[in-house]
Amino acid sequence: MKPIGSVHDIPLGEGRTFAVDGRMIAVFRLRDGSVRALSAVCPHRGGPLADGQIDLKQVVCPLHLYAWDLATGCSLSGQDPVTSYPVRVDDDQLFVEV
Amino acid sequence: MRQRLVVIGNGMAGARTVEEILARGGDFDITMFGDEPYGNYNRIMLSNVLAGIEDEAGIFLNDLSWYAENDITLHTGVRIERIDRYARMVYGSDGSTTGYDKLIIATGSSAFVPPIKGAHVPGRGYHQGVFVFRTLDDTRAMIRYAKEHERAVVIGGGLLGLEAARGLQNHLGHVTLVHAAGHLMNTQLNFQAGKTLQATIEQKLGIDVVVDGMTTEILGKHAVAGVKLADGTVIDCDVVVVAAGIRPNTEVAAVSGLVVERGIVVDDHMRAMDEEDIYVVGECAQHRGQVYGLVAPLWEQAKVLATNVCATNVSAPNVGAPNVSGTNVSATNVGGTNVGGTNVSATYHGSQVSTKLKVAGVDVASMGLSQPERDDDELLEFAEPKRGVYKNVIIRDGRLVGATLVGDNSKAMALIKAFEKGLPLPDNRAELLFDLGGPAAEESVDDMPDDEQVCNCNGVTKGALKACVDGGCKTVSGCMDATRAGKGCGTCKPLVQRIVEWANGGSVEEDPAASYYVPGVPMPKSELMAAIRRHELKSVSSVFATLGGDEDAKSKMGLASLLKMMWAGEYVDERDARFINDRVHANIQRDGTFSVVPQMKGGVTTPADLKRIAEVAERHGVPMVKLTGGQRIDLLGIPKEKLPQVWADLDMPSGYAYGKSFRTVKTCVGSDFCRFGVGDSTALGIALEERYQGIEGPGKMKLAVTGCPRNCAEAYVKDLGVVAIDGGKWEIYVGGAAGAHVRKGDLLATVSSPEEVIVLTGRFLQYYRESGNWLERTYAWVPRVGIEKIRAVVVDDAEGIAAALDAAMDAAVGAYRDPWKERAEPATPGQFRTSLPLTVLPQVPVRA
Ligand code: SRM
Ligand SMILES: Cc1cc2nc3c(=O)[nH]c(=O)nc-3n(C[C@H](O)[C@H](O)[C@H](O)COP(=O)(O)OP(=O)(O)OC[C@H]3O[C@@H](n4cnc5c(N)ncnc54)[C@H](O)[C@@H]3O)c2cc1C
Ligand code: SF4
Ligand code: FES
Numbered sequence: 001m002k003p004i005g006s007v008h009d010i011p012l013g014e015g016r017t018f019a020v021d022g023r024m025i026a027v028f029r030l031r032d033g034s035v036r037a038l039s040a041v042c043p044h045r046g047g048p049l050a051d052g053q054i055d056l057k058q059v060v061c062p063l064h065l066y067a068w069d070l071a072t073g074c075s076l077s078g079q080d081p082v083t084s085y086p087v088r089v090d091d092d093q094l095f096v097e098v
Numbered sequence: 099m100r101q102r103l104v105v106i107g108n109g110m111a112g113a114r115t116v117e118e119i120l121a122r123g124g125d126f127d128i129t130m131f132g133d134e135p136y137g138n139y140n141r142i143m144l145s146n147v148l149a150g151i152e153d154e155a156g157i158f159l160n161d162l163s164w165y166a167e168n169d170i171t172l173h174t175g176v177r178i179e180r181i182d183r184y185a186r187m188v189y190g191s192d193g194s195t196t197g198y199d200k201l202i203i204a205t206g207s208s209a210f211v212p213p214i215k216g217a218h219v220p221g222r223g224y225h226q227g228v229f230v231f232r233t234l235d236d237t238r239a240m241i242r243y244a245k246e247h248e249r250a251v252v253i254g255g256g257l258l259g260l261e262a263a264r265g266l267q268n269h270l271g272h273v274t275l276v277h278a279a280g281h282l283m284n285t286q287l288n289f290q291a292g293k294t295l296q297a298t299i300e301q302k303l304g305i306d307v308v309v310d311g312m313t314t315e316i317l318g319k320h321a322v323a324g325v326k327l328a329d330g331t332v333i334d335c336d337v338v339v340v341a342a343g344i345r346p347n348t349e350v351a352a353v354s355g356l357v358v359e360r361g362i363v364v365d366d367h368m369r370a371m372d373e374e375d376i377y378v379v380g381e382c383a384q385h386r387g388q389v390y391g392l393v394a395p396l397w398e399q400a401k402v403l404a405t406n407v408c409a410t411n412v413s414a415p416n417v418g419a420p421n422v423s424g425t426n427v428s429a430t431n432v433g434g435t436n437v438g439g440t441n442v443s444a445t446y447h448g449s450q451v452s453t454k455l456k457v458a459g460v461d462v463a464s465m466g467l468s469q470p471e472r473d474d475d476e477l478l479e480f481a482e483p484k485r486g487v488y489k490n491v492i493i494r495d496g497r498l499v500g501a502t503l504v505g506d507n508s509k510a511m512a513l514i515k516a517f518e519k520g521l522p523l524p525d526n527r528a529e530l531l532f533d534l535g536g537p538a539a540e541e542s543v544d545d546m547p548d549d550e551q552v553c554n555c556n557g558v559t560k561g562a563l564k565a566c567v568d569g570g571c572k573t574v575s576g577c578m579d580a581t582r583a584g585k586g587c588g589t590c591k592p593l594v595q596r597i598v599e600w601a602n603g604g605s606v607e608e609d610p611a612a613s614y615y616v617p618g619v620p621m622p623k624s625e626l627m628a629a630i631r632r633h634e635l636k637s638v639s640s641v642f643a644t645l646g647g648d649e650d651a652k653s654k655m656g657l658a659s660l661l662k663m664m665w666a667g668e669y670v671d672e673r674d675a676r677f678i679n680d681r682v683h684a685n686i687q688r689d690g691t692f693s694v695v696p697q698m699k700g701g702v703t704t705p706a707d708l709k710r711i712a713e714v715a716e717r718h719g720v721p722m723v724k725l726t727g728g729q730r731i732d733l734l735g736i737p738k739e740k741l742p743q744v745w746a747d748l749d750m751p752s753g754y755a756y757g758k759s760f761r762t763v764k765t766c767v768g769s770d771f772c773r774f775g776v777g778d779s780t781a782l783g784i785a786l787e788e789r790y791q792g793i794e795g796p797g798k799m800k801l802a803v804t805g806c807p808r809n810c811a812e813a814y815v816k817d818l819g820v821v822a823i824d825g826g827k828w829e830i831y832v833g834g835a836a837g838a839h840v841r842k843g844d845l846l847a848t849v850s851s852p853e854e855v856i857v858l859t860g861r862f863l864q865y866y867r868e869s870g871n872w873l874e875r876t877y878a879w880v881p882r883v884g885i886e887k888i889r890a891v892v893v894d895d896a897e898g899i900a901a902a903l904d905a906a907m908d909a910a911v912g913a914y915r916d917p918w919k920e921r922a923e924p925a926t927p928g929q930f931r932t933s934l935p936l937t938v939l940p941q942v943p944v945r946a
Contacts, residue, residue: 055654
């Protein structure tokens with residue numbers, strides 16, 4: 001797993017994009033404190049998923065409001081899935097596996 | 099013993115007929131045979147699957163569980179090869195024999211491939227790069243192959259060929275359409291319409307079109323290398339799709355001794371000629387000399403057939419023993435005639451068909467004749483080739499007998515209706531082709547007859563939708579699933595929605611979820627507001643925790659807006675509850691950049707401000723500077739991380755072009771300059787914008803003030819529009835719209851001073867903010883609540899809440915802060931950090 005920054009880089013309930021080994025990864029900090037990581041580019045028309053709104057289950061892309069499951073990357077609205085990446089917090093540090 | 103019903107063909111007509119039989123309570127042991135390895139799917143949508151607009155999964159109409167649930171034995175991948183009419187048996191390609199009491203033949207059609215040299219490889223079927231377009235397997239194979247190749251030729255310029263050509267463009271670079279006749283869609287269109295369509299197809303879609311092109315040979319031995327036309331022309335290609343027509347599948351009927359001409363001949367009861375127990379439906383049927391190639395007639399046939407086959411089975415609701423003698427008493431009489439008080443079975447009289455082309459951006463609709471046939475046929479014709487528009491109507495004895503629309507389908511619905519029903523036509527015939535002003539053409543749902551067809555793909559009427567709602571289905575999507583309305587080409591979806599809403603009308607019948615203010619908290623707005631007040635919930639997360647259970651992303655924005663309205667300065671702002679636009683105070687665009695629109699009150703600016711905007715645009719290399727429809731200037735294409743700097747350099751207030759909020763007040767020059775002006779519209783507009791800037795609400799609020807009834811600022815069609823009239827008075831119109839909906843506002847009040855306008859505007863907006871549903875614009879809210887009620891509350895204070903409304907609005911105005919001031923320090927970590935380069939740009943090498 002690679003360290004990518006502090007969990008405090010991400011406001012509670014929002015997402016931020018990180019470049020990891022040439023990949024763009026959107027990391028979300030859920031309101032229950034857990035974190036999730038998905039590929040940052042919306043498979044629909046390339047929307048920035050990190051700019052989407054989230055809850056404990058899904059992220060809603062800001063461009064056309066399709067939704068993806070934060071844990072699995074599966075689409076909840078019949079689109080292609082996005083890659084989901086293992087991510088964890090250790091001592092306030094974010095680690096992601098690509 | 100139950101009667102055995104066997105159906106040959108598990109396509110659109112066969113499966114629909116079985117559904118109609120089940121709906122009539124038909125009590126049969128049903129066995130279906132389908133040549134294809136699937137349940138029944140929507141063949142029409144193969145065009146969309148090819149074009150990448152629709153997923154395969156989305157086109158299934160009856161999946162395998164449907165057959166199981168209804169106790170239907172389905173044999174997929176089995177072809178029926180012969181019927182023994184005397185022994186009442188069918189023989190399958192798998193060696194099976196199955197007995198029947200009633201038989202339905204619904205074998206559809208197959209693609210017709212003209213004799214072209216090289217199309218077939220002896221012993222192997224089609225040449226490997228040659229495809230037809232009829233089944234899901236055809237479509238899959240075509241997509242797979244096309245993706246790996248570059249140039250396609252489509253043979254056939256009818257509906258199917260055009261849709262195939264368009265769809266193929268989704269998978270490979272170059273498509274040529276070769277059509278044997280002199281113009282495209284020659285069965286539906288006249289020469290001029292076909293030529294107009296051709297120009298559009300070539301210019302707009304970039305498909306090469308060859309007419310008068312008779313394909314004689316497909317070239318290439320192992321792989322396709324091109325096609326050769328009769329005149330010797332060779333067109334290079336590596337994929338060929340043949341869409342040159344269809345032929346009814348009649349072999350099984352013919353070898354079994356049924357009467358077959360072009361199709362299997364049926365009588366008006368949809369029974370095979372001279373057969374008591376064999377019925378035929380769909381494209382394989384020939385009725386009164388007609389064979390159809392579209393779905394609408396199949397639905398009508400299916401109903402008639404189902405009624406008749408059930409009538410021979412069940413004579414009365416409570417009779418246990420099946421009535422095998424064949425008395426003609428039908429349970430539900432669809433299209434039946436009523437003779438001497440006895441219901442006799444239903445009859446089919448043929449269908450009037452209309453067609454639409456399903457190619458995005460290319461509108462074609464046609465029905466009936468394409469040109470006059472008799473000397474006294476009336477012809478109205480309009481052509482504007484430059485815009486790709488051709489329209490005509492043909493009238494005989496006062497009835498519409500044909501119409502063509504190319505490039506402009508706005509009149510299609512009305513024409514199809516007039517054509518199918520033989521409705522009386524307007525005296526001013528031009529109204530058939532154009533909207534000539536006057537009241538909006540959109541028909542009210544209330545006035546539509548129950549039997550009017552809403553979904554022309556799946557044959558669903560207004561009555562059927564209403565019945566579905568009455569049967570307990572309260573959501574639009576639920577009704578669409580249950581009736582299939584809107585699940586064909588999709589053009590009727592808005593109408594379906596209106597009808598379901600209408601049928602749901604009145605609070606009693608409404609589905610509770612539809613009345614929730616947001617989906618994630620099960621309460622309508624008034625109840626929700628009361629609960630929020632009772633528990634003093636000032637943040638979105640506290641609302642979920644106290645009232646809603648789980649947090650719901652799709653509800654956050656609506657709740658944030660509501661809480662801000664209710665608590666003004668006391669609202670606890672959680673940034674994750676905001677939509678991205680409201681997090682960064684700009685409107686997100688298709689490439690993830692943002693647009694910046696500075697405030698320009700009333701559309702009035704100064705040379706100094708213009709200079710500043712120009713300098714900023716230049717300094718930051720703004721990709722586009724544009725005047726908006728809201729009378730201000732838009733800087734488009736600004737990356738997120740640059741927003742704070744752009745605002746700092748502009749040093750102007752935000753114009754709020756991104757929120758569900760008060761947007762603009764458009765004005766005209768008014769009495770200060772205009773020779774007709776009777777009121778200072780500019781000053782009043784500026785004052786209104788100054789006061790109500792940025793106030794959030796359930797939807798956007800767009801205003802205008804205009805200096806006289808000439809209405810240059812379009813005040814009649816605004817959420818709130820003010821019109822100066824002679825005598826120093828001002829009219830206030832509310833609930834107007836000229837966006838996706840067009841509606842003239844209702845007159846709320848006529849007042850004598852700008853001050854009164856400002857007060858009533860605030861009160862009206864506050865009343866809307868408190869009672870409008872999330873995302874419900876005033877053009878929907880005003881008619882829902884009713885202008886009389888609104889006037890009573892806002893103008894006459896009939897409910898005694900005017901002072902409270904005014905006070906709440908005052909608080910909101912007082913709590914307003916210009917969001918663009920929030921720029922020196924980000925409100926959250928990484929507030930303006932880029933979320934991604936959407937189109938990944940080539941990286942400039944960085945030197946160490
Ligand atoms: C910039 C502008 C077009 C222009 O170049 O002129 C514009 C741009 C957008 N409009 Fe508009 N509208 C603009 C004037 C209008 C007008 C005319 C007006 O305001 O006088 C209308 C008709 C009046 C009305 O609001 O109904 C208008 C009716 C719409 C609608 C339809 C609303 C409806 O319910 O009928 C939408 C869609 C929506 O709100 O869901 C929309 C949505 C949009 C969005 C925000 C689409 C979106 O959700 O991203 C566009 C943002 C484009 C971008 O990339 O920034 N825009 N839009 C105009 C900005 C005006 C301004 O200065 O604020
Ligand atoms: C790409 C495409 C787009 C279209 N677009 C439109 C449109 O926009 N609007 C419109 O109105 N129409 C459209 N159509 C036409 C529409 O799909 C047909 O009118 C409709 O499917 C006909 O239904 P059917 O049941 O008669 O035939 P089918 O749907 O073809 O069903 C017949 C079924 O019977 C099976 N079968 C045949 N013989 C046997 C046998 N001996 N034993 C067992 N099974 C057998 C076949 O395999 C097939 O599955 C389109 C067609 C295509 C191919
Ligand atoms: S009309 Fe409005 S919403 Fe549509 S493309 Fe133009 S700006 Fe965008
Ligand atoms: S780009 Fe994400 S939903 Fe369209």
